[in-house]
Amino acid sequence: MATATSLHPDSLLGELAEHARALRLDSLRMIHKRGAGHPGGSLSAAEIVAALYFHKLRIDPARPDWPERDRFILSKGHAAAVLYAALSRRGFFPREDLDRWGAVDCHLQGHPDRRTTPGVDMTAGLLGHGIPVGVGMALAARMQGQAHRIYVLLGDGECQGGVLWEGAMAAAKYRLSNLTAILDYNDVQLDGAVHDIMPLEPLIEKWRAFNWHVLEVNGHNLRQVLEALDTACEIHGRPTVIVAHTTKGKGVSFMENRAAWHGMAPDAAQLARAEAELGRRP
Amino acid sequence: MSAMSIREGYGRALAEYGQANARVVVLDADTSSSTLSSFFASRFPERFFNVGIAEPCMVDMAVGLALGGQIPFVNAFAALLSLRALEQVRTSVCYARTNVKLAASYAGVSDFKDGPTHYSITDLAIMRALPEMTVIVASDAAEAARWVPLVAELDGPAYLRLSRGSALPAGTEGMKLEVGRGLTLRAGPDVTLVGTGTMVGRCLKAADELASKGIAARVLEIHTLKPIDAELLCRAAEETGALVTAEEHSIVGGLGGAVAEVLSAGCPAPLERVGIGDRFAKTGPSPEAVMDAFGLSIESIANAAQRAMARRRAGR
Numbered sequence: 001m002a003t004a005t006s007l008h009p010d011s012l013l014g015e016l017a018e019h020a021r022a023l024r025l026d027s028l029r030m031i032h033k034r035g036a037g038h039p040g041g042s043l044s045a046a047e048i049v050a051a052l053y054f055h056k057l058r059i060d061p062a063r064p065d066w067p068e069r070d071r072f073i074l075s076k077g078h079a080a081a082v083l084y085a086a087l088s089r090r091g092f093f094p095r096e097d098l099d100r101w102g103a104v105d106c107h108l109q110g111h112p113d114r115r116t117t118p119g120v121d122m123t124a125g126l127l128g129h130g131i132p133v134g135v136g137m138a139l140a141a142r143m144q145g146q147a148h149r150i151y152v153l154l155g156d157g158e159c160q161g162g163v164l165w166e167g168a169m170a171a172a173k174y175r176l177s178n179l180t181a182i183l184d185y186n187d188v189q190l191d192g193a194v195h196d197i198m199p200l201e202p203l204i205e206k207w208r209a210f211n212w213h214v215l216e217v218n219g220h221n222l223r224q225v226l227e228a229l230d231t232a233c234e235i236h237g238r239p240t241v242i243v244a245h246t247t248k249g250k251g252v253s254f255m256e257n258r259a260a261w262h263g264m265a266p267d268a269a270q271l272a273r274a275e276a277e278l279g280r281r282p
Numbered sequence: 283m284s285a286m287s288i289r290e291g292y293g294r295a296l297a298e299y300g301q302a303n304a305r306v307v308v309l310d311a312d313t314s315s316s317t318l319s320s321f322f323a324s325r326f327p328e329r330f331f332n333v334g335i336a337e338p339c340m341v342d343m344a345v346g347l348a349l350g351g352q353i354p355f356v357n358a359f360a361a362l363l364s365l366r367a368l369e370q371v372r373t374s375v376c377y378a379r380t381n382v383k384l385a386a387s388y389a390g391v392s393d394f395k396d397g398p399t400h401y402s403i404t405d406l407a408i409m410r411a412l413p414e415m416t417v418i419v420a421s422d423a424a425e426a427a428r429w430v431p432l433v434a435e436l437d438g439p440a441y442l443r444l445s446r447g448s449a450l451p452a453g454t455e456g457m458k459l460e461v462g463r464g465l466t467l468r469a470g471p472d473v474t475l476v477g478t479g480t481m482v483g484r485c486l487k488a489a490d491e492l493a494s495k496g497i498a499a500r501v502l503e504i505h506t507l508k509p510i511d512a513e514l515l516c517r518a519a520e521e522t523g524a525l526v527t528a529e530e531h532s533i534v535g536g537l538g539g540a541v542a543e544v545l546s547a548g549c550p551a552p553l554e555r556v557g558i559g560d561r562f563a564k565t566g567p568s569p570e571a572v573m574d575a576f577g578l579s580i581e582s583i584a585n586a587a588q589r590a591m592a593r594r595r596a597g598r
Contacts, residue, residue, distance in 0.1 A: 067351075114349075114378055122349065123378035126369060132339040133374060136346020136354075139331070143307075144351065163370075166339030174331075 007230065012055065013222045019089070020050040020222070024251050025278050026085035026098060032271040034102045036110070040261045041155060042082035044186040044219070044246040051225045052151060053086040061091035064118040070148050071121045071137050075130020075164075076155030076184060077111040078263070084108055084117070092119035127158035131167030131181060138176040138239075149233070152181045154241075157189035160198045165210065171239040172211035179239040180232040181212075184219060186248035190262045207241045219244025251278055285448040288480075289387050291423025292444050293318025295430040296355060296385075297325050303353065304329075306434060309344050310357040311337050316446075317387040319357040337362045341370035341382070348380040353434050359393070360386035360402035360443060364409060375439045376414040383433050384441045389419075390480065390530030391558075391572040392446035397565030403558050407535025409441045410508050416461060417508040419443040419479040419529075421452035425505070428459050436461055443479060445530075447569050450483025452503055464511035470498035473587045474518040474525045478504050478537045480569075481528035481556070481578065488528075488583035499587060510540050516549035524590035526554045528583050530573060533557035552593035554586035 023046045031037030053059075057070045074083050081101075088095050093107070100106040107116040111125030122133055130152040137150045158164055171179055185203070187194045194200060207214045213235045217224035225244065232240035248262070249255030252274040266274060300306050300322050307329045314320040314332060323330040333340040337358050344354035356363070363371065363386045375382045386405060393400040409417045416436060420426035426444055433440045457465055467482070468489055477485035482503045489499040500522055502514060519525060525545070529537040538555030545551055558576045566572035573579065 071349075122345075123373065126373050129342050129345075129370070129374055132342030132370075133346040133349070135339075136343040136348070137350050138346070139343070140347045140350020140352050143329075150346075163338045163342070166333075166336040167342065170333055170336075170339055170343060 077124030219246035295427035297321035364405035
């Protein structure tokens with residue numbers, strides 16, 4: 001078996017880093033324009049989303065309903081901005097649509113909507129649905145002998161609710177190795193630090209106790225993210241969760257680790273400062 | 283009189299239909315020996331998923347299976363499907379419009395041994411309020427069996443309400459069953475009895491009682507609460523001028539509420555609602571005894587019919 005590392009030349013990592021930077025800029029501009037959205041969790045997930053949408057996922061923008069495509073569920077649906085930016089940059093819909101996010105006649109809803117937006121595999125927004133819905137998708141794929149994989153991006157806050165763990169038990173019961181969860185562990189939620197509001201630790205041990213294979217990465221290190229995504233494909237007989245340690249608001253100094261930026265839109269001056277830090281849009 | 287239970291009619295039909303349609307998958311939450319999804323489970327173990335006592339997870343899993351092209355039947359007690367799993371039903375089934383079939387067993391007061399914690403007398407009000415949901419109530423075992431393929435082949439979310447026990451027969455075997463199309467079980471010009479579920483058979487008995495008093499009651503079965511057959515109801519309102527609804531459910535928001543909405547919108551007529559008053563009911567020795575004690579007796583229906591007719595005469 002070839003090692004995963006050899007598949008990820010520096011050129012690829014550089015490209016994906018540029019995509020992640022673009023997704024951050026897009027997200028902030030969209031949230032500013034709309035005057036609503038969730039910057040913190042969009043920025044913390046930028047490398048993960050870039051790695052999935054610009055490298056890992058087998059998808060075809062010309063055929064959003066292609067039955068053999070990999071599925072992606074943004075269980076932390078609040079980070080809709082970064083998903084919309086990625087879908088648009090991958091060609092699922094025109095970039096002009098991003099500027100119309102939230103208009104009553106625009107397909108882009110406050111949170112992802114599978115019925116209105118091409119490329120959205122499952123509606124999300126209220127938390128906790130990603131794992132159990134992903135379990136159903138993974139079961140269907142296996143029953144039909146299909147090789148596609150199911151990816152679920154989780155927030156850390158949603159690990160405080162029960163349904164996610166019900167789904168985690170089911171995924172282990174059915175040994176769903178075609179299901180990969182990525183946990184965007186930025187340790188900040190709406191009201192403050194996750195470790196204060198309702199601590200999740202010991203979190204690695206929790207997932208292990210639920211019979212998942214657990215990988216731990218720096219969620220902003222693209223090499224680590226890609227290697228973990230590849231490793232997950234080689235794990236048999238159980239699902240894998242990639243616990244990705246991230247920084248909420250990553251890339252914008254005044255947003256980083258600040259709960260206030262969980263769901264606040266930057267004003268024009270704040271957007272300009274953020275853009276100056278992130279650099280020009282590619 | 284030991285007619286087949288509604289759950290058994292359903293459970294056997296589901297197993298039968300599983301043979302005809304390989305896309306059908308069945309989920310249960312540790313109640314398969316109660317809901318009788320066990321018939322399917324033993325015949326098609328590879329298409330049966332017991333998720334344990336975790337109804338919200340079960341509904342979301344069914345959503346994923348539906349998105350993968352399967353036709354999932356989700357089995358649980360009606361109280362749990364309509365209450366504990368409601369957010370999943372609202373968001374992942376209805377809003378996301380996924381092809382999930384909710385088979386809601388032990389509805390009404392049919393779980394008489396377990397009592398009010400297990401009763402489901404608000405589920406119709408809840409399910410009816412959800413956009414995209416089709417709401418169907420089976421009136422007896424034979425009808426429950428016939429709904430299985432119809433619900434499976436319906437495109438979109440559906441809630442099929444089932445009871446633990448048997449019901450007085452509705453006698454719809456020879457009639458065409460169609461989603462959204464009510465049935466006229468008995469003709470009559472004097473008053474209309476509109477029943478759903480286990481109260482349909484009781485409406486027929488009430489009509490017999492009224493007949494002995496010289497009152498010819500029309501009896502309608504509204505099996506589909508949503509979309510409701512407004513045309514049939516308005517015709518009855520215009521032709522009989524007085525109506526009674528009867529349901530094993532709260533009088534708030536169920537069949538009575540649905541019919542009141544139809545009448546008030548286009549064909550006003552006096553309406554009496556027979557159902558469980560705005561309260562939780564109590565444990566009893568049999569569903570029938572609980573129904574009788576909480577206002578659902580045959581006599582209650584007949585009395586309500588006479589009240590509706592008196593209101594018609596008085597013009598109120």
